Amino acid sequence: MGALWGKSAERAGGRKNLLLSHLLDTAAVAERMWDGFLAPSTRLVLDDIAGGPGKGRGFFAWLCGVHDYGKATPAFQRMWPEGAEAVRKAGLTWSDHLISRKPWRHDRAGAHLLCRDLSEAGWTEERIDWLWPLVAGHHGRFPSRRDIKPTSRAKGHLVGLGPWPVAQRALLTRFTAELGFEDVATPAPAGMPNRAVQLHLSGLIVMADWIASDEKHFGGVDDLRAVTFEAARGRAEKAWSALGMHRGWGSRAPVEPEAFQDRFGQAPRPSQTMVVEAARRMTVPGLLVVEAPMGEGKTKAALLAAEILAARFGADGVFVGMPTQATSDPMFGQVREWLGGIDEELPSRVALLHGKRMFNPEWRALVEGSEESDASRFGGVDEYGECPEDDPYGFGPEDRGDGTPSSSPGAGARGPAEWFLGAKRGLLCPFVVGTIDQLLLAATRTKHVMLRMAGLMGKVVVLDEVHAADVYMSQFLMEGLRWLGQAGVPVVLLSATLPPRQRQDLVSSYLAGALSREEYTADGLPEPGGYPSVTAAWPSARPEGTRGTEEVPEPRYLVEHSAGWRADLPVALDLLPEAVPPPHARREDREAAEEAAARSVADLLERELVDGGCALVIRNSVARAQRLHELLRGRYREKGEVHLLHGRLAVRDRADRTGECLRLLGPAGVEGAKPRPRRMILVATQLAEQSFDVDADLLVTDLAPVDLLLQRIGRSHRHAGVRRPARLAAPRVVVTGVDAVGSEPPRFPGASEGVYGRYPLLRSAALVRRAIEGSRDGSGDTAWRVPSQVPELVAAGYDPSDDSLPPAWREVAEAARRRWEDTERKRADRAAGSLLTRRGDREGSTLAGLHVAGRAESGGDATVEWLVRDGDPTVEVIVVVREGGVLHTLSGRALSVNGDVPDELLEDLLGGTVRLPSSLTEAAMEELRPLPAWFGHARLRYCPALVLDHGRGTALGKYEVDYDEELGLRQRVLTAG
Structure with missing residues (x-):
């Protein structure tokens, strides 16, 4: 145990970190997350899983810490020569010949070892079946049961022969005892959570691992005598404070009737009162569909409804999803103003999530002084735009890209903790405003999808303009609603014009998840009798003493309408x-x-x-x-x-x-x-x-x-x-x-x-x-x-x-x-290939095999649009103009002779970013590259340049392209000759 290493010296601040030390560090971070990050609803669920009040915290720490158990195998220990030599000297040997060409990832190895050792410790098969995928998937993808087994051609050397099983069990026993459990049987959960809760926990495990992999706060510990849980707790507490991590609003008191006036400085309109009261009348988390004319005040009603739902059901934040980047920006300011009326500290905890957020002055002011612009810290990708796999030294590119790197500073100047600014982490911030793509991507079979879904669970989700989702996007929207329904996440959907069939489909999807059914059709859903209207749907409360695996009674509906704010x-x-x-x-x-x-x-x-x-x-x-x-x-x-x-x-x-x-x-x-x-x-x-x-x-x-x-x-x-x-x-x-x-x-x-x-x-x-x-x-x-005729006209337009x-x-x-x-059917089928669950698998009980045969595998933020929005792919370019041999920004400011970009010109240069029409995509990908001087620049190295001549035009493929000061980008087919 004193020889098994978890992080190489090169990746642990100059001194190797023992494997037990890393497991305890991660468990200690999990305790910090419990105390200062997890939503009350998540803590209640964990208590229930662990067997009762007060038991969830210890179980959660054990679950997070055991994630890297698979590193206690020859398959991993051989990968760093210096560490391998120490392990061999301790009497733990292997045949390099038999395992050198048969890689076995430590995440899968950990799942395999736990299946073996937890069974021997007395865990039931049901408990093991839902837990091992959380370990096997902690690097982003959930394999099947057969995929976690080592190849038989290695003749047992991958998992370890001779004294290896004894050493492995000793490690697991020591780790478990350090956390205060009597033996390995003691942390066994009392129940089996549904699959959405498992996905939530998986994302939290990844979060704990990434934080505990920051060498700045968790450097090497190579002396077993210094490895204790108390020492790990001290390291975790300092790291948590230095990173500036925080929760949302924590436990909320009931929202008083006069809250609307207090929050927004005006009395509620009848439709707003209707929405707020519907939120109060829901007995368990459910779905609210608000339909009202433009200018009626749906957003304010939704925000107060979210506040009520959070207080009643233990949510710790809000995600507000908008149809576009342009609509996200004003909503960002509106949400911050609303939260400021609750607590003056909350506006600084709101993240803006979309690709052009650095052009939003309010966001720039929040993160001024942070290092968001450094893609090497927050990009999480290699030169191919993909998160690489583990490297031989235990702190691989995957960890370096997605974990907090050694250069990570603490919180931003006035905004969310910088840790939340990293790739795939934004939704974990307590309050988030962004494009609906953030939710849609959380419903895809992509790498690290558990982080995205964990960021939505524990919040109230508000989605505006849901009618804007076409049939392709709607497949991801409905898949997301299924998972949120199963997780018990309150959701508020807003629309001015919603066809009746679309309303029913949205309600049916949420309830299918809440009822854990493959399919569900809300046939009994009443039609609104007027406009504005609210439609509320939620599963009936479970009888006292029942658990999540038992059947739930049929859902309940509340459908009401009110007078509009202004006359027709x-x-x-x-x-x-x-x-x-x-x-x-x-x-x-x-x-x-x-x-x-x-x-x-x-x-x-x-x-x-x-x-x-x-x-x-x-x-x-x-x-x-x-x-x-x-x-x-x-x-x-x-x-x-x-x-x-x-x-x-x-x-x-x-x-x-x-x-x-x-x-x-x-x-x-x-x-x-x-x-x-x-x-x-x-x-x-x-x-x-x-x-x-x-x-x-x-x-x-x-x-x-x-x-x-x-x-x-x-x-x-x-x-x-x-x-x-x-x-x-x-x-x-x-x-x-x-x-x-x-x-x-x-x-x-x-x-x-x-x-x-x-x-x-x-x-x-x-x-x-x-x-x-x-x-x-x-x-x-x-x-x-x-607006009164709107529902009638919309219904007629689609009937x-x-x-x-x-x-x-x-x-x-x-x-x-x-x-x-x-x-439309073909577009829906095309989307189905990337959905998080396949048809016929929506009643699955565990996460095993969730990523098997996944077509969409990258899941990076930069690839959101092609994945969840239908249509031909498009390319964004930065337009520069060559005048007299010198390159200029689109606004006319000169760059250096070689095209280098001084810091003071970077935002001006990026202001010339434009999206090309799809007809130019192929030519752009073949012909356009970043300028040579950009390759070493964090924000420019992946940005192709469109270089225009002094007349602001150029040839691209078979087209002539120019940028007119008033008209914008134009294209014409090149004439022959």
Whole structure:
């Protein structure tokens, strides 16, 4: 035991660390986590697993500490020559010839040894079966039972012959005794937790291991006499303090009725009271689905509901998931303000999670002075973007990449502890705001998925704009809800426009997890009787004395609606048809049609804004938006009247323009608000569709599926007290992007059909037609009543039995429906290959084999988008401009002669990051590389550069690419010759 090493001298501060020392260090860190990090709900579950109140802490420490038991094998001990020699001298030998070419990872070896030794100690097979995968998976993947066995060709030398079994059991016995247990049989759990709880515990084991592997705080101890649990506790306490680790809000007192007024400075609206009361009435953790119009105050209601649910069910923090990076930024500030009303220390514990967070000034100010920018510390990847496996010295690249490195400082200046800023750790921070991708990736069969899911469990999860998830993303969303339901995590879903089928699917997924069933359909779920509404679903409370493996009664539902905050607005619909060429038209004809369509919109705006006013035009593609803006800027010479916002702008340009639009057209209280302009036109893509709080006097929009069309309508006449020109005093929407909505089936531009599919567009066009025809002949509705009519319209837009389609359209629509459903089914099947659990395996009792045959294996933060968002992969590049042989940032600041980037220019350079369209991906991957001077730079070494000439253009593949100061990135097919 005094010879077995756990960390080599090179990886333990210059002196080897004995294996027993590392096991005790990890157990001591687990105690610190229990005392200062674990949610009350997690501690209660651990107490229950361990056999009663007060027993969970010791069991958790033992469980975390035993993770590296597999290092007590020849397969591991031979890997560091100096350590191997000492082990041989102690009488523990092996045949190098038999094991040198038969690697056996220590995580799998540990599982194998525990299966053997725990059985001999009297543990039941059921207890062993759920525990060994937690040890086998502590480096990120869960193997099957057969995969943990050593190859028979090594003839026992991998696991150890002769005195090896005695030494191994002595180590396990000594470790167990140091923790205060009588023998190895004593820590045996009393129960078997469900699989979601097992995944949670697995993530916590990884967290404890990574912290205990920090050589700065846990250096080498090579004298067995100095190895005690008390010494390990002292090291762990100092490390915990130095790292600045903290929990969320801990145990909460019940939330008082007046809390809404206290938190937000206003009395709750009826819909907000409805949501809050629904949270109070849930008897166990469950799901809340909040449906309310844009501007109703769903977010504030959800945050207070989260506070109530956390207090009632022992959650220690909140994750708020948003549809995009752009919507995450303002929510970050809102969550910090809310938490500040609870405790002035809490805002500093909020993490922002998305790839462009360093462009958020509030986040930058929080982490100023930290080393987040050092990818060598927090990237956790090698040159291939993958976490490597163990190296021969016991503290391998896997540990160096994902564990806290020796250079790790303590907490950031004013923000979350820096430990939480590392790769795959962000969700472990007590309070998190980020893109919904963070939750979606936690539902994938990827390496270290247990860390991500552990970061969600023990929190209340709030997801905004859930209707924005397409069929591909929805597979991951529903898989995540299954795991959260099984773990007993309270979840709040927010949406303005949710089709009934989607609502039922979301509830069914959560309940399938809560009831531990392969599939569950919430057939008894009532439909809301009005709008706004709340739908609550939760499993019935378990009878007294029952455990997690017993069947639970059927779920309970609470479905209510309330009056809206403001009266209905009658939104008049009009049509501006455009000539749509047939699908196989010549490129010249298509371009001519697009030019004519842009002119018709420009002419309309010229007429409608003759007396002033602010118009929002939403186009379904970047190219359509750029074409219209180019035409408009030729007509409106006055500076500041025409604005453009889309996804192919450099990140700084996009952030600046978004902020400027919010200051001009946003609510009166927005920071830096400016006087509303006399006349303004904002041309945008779908970026303006959700969580974009601007108010337009007139909306012109390409046709979209009806739920998204209603989202766009939510940007029109949104704010009270706005003075508008007389001709725009009533809300009006002009729909374009369709050739006609008459008796014959309409055609749509290829860009629209490519994004949404023909069938949803046909159903939306039929609803628009019905409103327009009714206004002409007086036979029907002359306007859409928003918001009260929203549920009815959304339901009609997705219900094949609805009769709104004209008879002449039905044959074409039926064929389109079959194609659309087939496409949707294929997209769902494509996602299924990466889901955390496979079909038929959702009632599994352990984590064994969870990663077997996993297609998605990397799981790095940088690969989130391609994995959980469907579509062709895209590439981000940094745009630089070559002028007179010298490279400049996109904003015009000169770099060094060799392209080196001084520190003061780094943020300016990164501000020129732009995402290329998918049509350029292949060429970009073949032709673009980081600049030579960037290869040694932590934040730039993986960033390809797009070098433009003095005219701001270049050739890329078969395209000519340029970056226009106003239009952003453009591409054209290179002409022959």
